[in-house]
Amino acid sequence: MIGIKDKTTKELLQHAIQSLDPNKNNSRLVSITKEITDTNPLQFFEAAKDTGKNRVFWASTEDEFFLVGAGSAVEITAEDNRFELMEKQWDRMLKEAVIHNPYKVPGTGVLALGGMAFDPVKKRTGLWESFRPGHFTIPEYILTKQQGKCYLTINVYVQEGDHPVQLSRQVQEMGGTLLAGSKRPTQDFYVTAREEIGPEEWKEAVRRATEEIQQGKAEKIVLARELRLKFDRKADIGKIMKRLMDTQSNSYIFSFEKGDDCFVGATPERLVRLEENRLLSTCLAGTAPRGRTSEEDERFGRELLNDEKNRQEHDFVVSMIRNALAYRCTDISIPEEPVLYPLKNLQHLYTPVVARLKEGYSIFDIIEQLHPTPALGGTPRKKSLDFIRKHEYLDRGWYGAPIGWLDSNNNGEFAVAIRSSLIRGKEASLFAGCGVVADSDPKEEYQETNIKFLPMLTVLGE
C-alpha cells in the first residue's frame, strides 16, 4: 500500500502507471479521495443510474452516514470457503493499491461493499442468479457522507499502457456528472398482483419445527417465507430508496444492484461494526407490533419485555454472540436485560454488545464466526440449518445474510439483510422470517411475518 500526500489526480495516475512492474502483475488499483461540497446521496444515486452503472447504496440512519457507489473497479467473489478467499483477494488487492486518502474518515478510501448468500450449501434456484454466494464490489466512484461532510473517492484500475492525462480527464468528468445529480423524474409504479408463496406449507413447517424442538432436537429454528409482487412497470429503485429513507428510522437502508436485479431493504439488525479494534454487535430478536395509541404501544412493549417466549428467542442470540466473541475479543460488555427497539411497524427486544477485537483478527473472521446467529438460523446452528435446508420452501439468497462494507483502515459495518426485497424488473420477492421456539403457535408466527413484510410492502406501493 502506497500513501501519497497532496497530489493531483493526473500525477497520481501517472505515478501509479509508471510504477507498474512489467515482469510482475502489471495492473493496480489507484484510489483518490477528496473532500467535496455537500451532496445529496439520493441525487448521486439517481445520477449513477443515468450513466448505466450498477449502483450500491448504504445508509446508517442513526448516524446519518451514507455510502453510495457507482460502477465497479474491482470485484471480489467466492463460492466455497468464501470468507478466507474473499479476505485473501481483499488483502492482495490492498497490498498493490496506491491510496491517496488524507482524511482517514471511516468509509472513505478503498472501500468494498457487498454481501453473501445466507447458506452457500442449499441448492440455488434461478431467483438469485445475479447474486453470488460471496460478492464485494469496490465501486469506481464512491460518495461518502459522514457527520455532514462529503467525500468523493475515485477508484481506477490502471494497467500498463494507460494514458494518465486521458484517464484523469475521463474519471473527473464522470465524477462531475455524478455530483451534478439527475434531472430525470422518478417513475411511479403500481402493484398489479400479489402472491404469498405457500403460506399453509410454511405454517406446517413451523408446526414441525416446534415438534422437533419439543423432542429436544433443537432449541430455536428460524423459518422464513416469501411474498411476490408484480408491478405495471419496472420498479424505480431510486423511488424505493427515497421512500425507505423517509419512513424507516433506526435502520440500515441498503440496495445492491446487479443489472435489472436489485436487493433492497431497511434492516434494523447490526451484525458487527468495527472502528479499528472497537467492536459493536447487536442481539435483536423477539417481536411485538406497535400500538395505535401511546398507551397501547407502551403496553405492547411491556408485555414483550416480560414475555417468556420472546425472551427465550432473544436469549439464544445473546448467549451465542457472547460465546462467538469470547476467543476473538477482550472487554466484552453485554447488559443483563434487553430493552425495546422501536421501529415504524414493530418493536423488538434489543441487547447491544461492545467489545475490543484482539490483534490478528479481521472483520471477516467475526462475520464468519457470527453468521448465522440464532436470530436468523437457530440453536444449535447445525441442527437448525439442517432443518431449514430440508423444510423451508424458499431460496433465501442474500436474505438473512451479512451485507455491508469495509475499508482499508480496518473500519467496517455489516448488518443482517432482513426487511428486504429482491426486485427483478417488474417483479419483487419479499422475505420475512420468525424465530420458532418450543411453544410457538404457527398462526401467531404467521401474523408476525405479516408485520415484518410491512416496511417493504408499504414502500412498494401496497
Ligand SMILES: C=C(O[C@@H]1C=C(C(=O)O)C=C[C@H]1O)C(=O)O
Ligand atoms: C427473521 C427476521 O427477523 C428476526 C426475527 C425476529 C423474531 O422472530 O422475533 C426478530 C428480529 C430478527 O431477529 C425477519 O425480519 O425476516
Ligand SMILES: [Mg+2]
Ligand atoms: Mg419472533
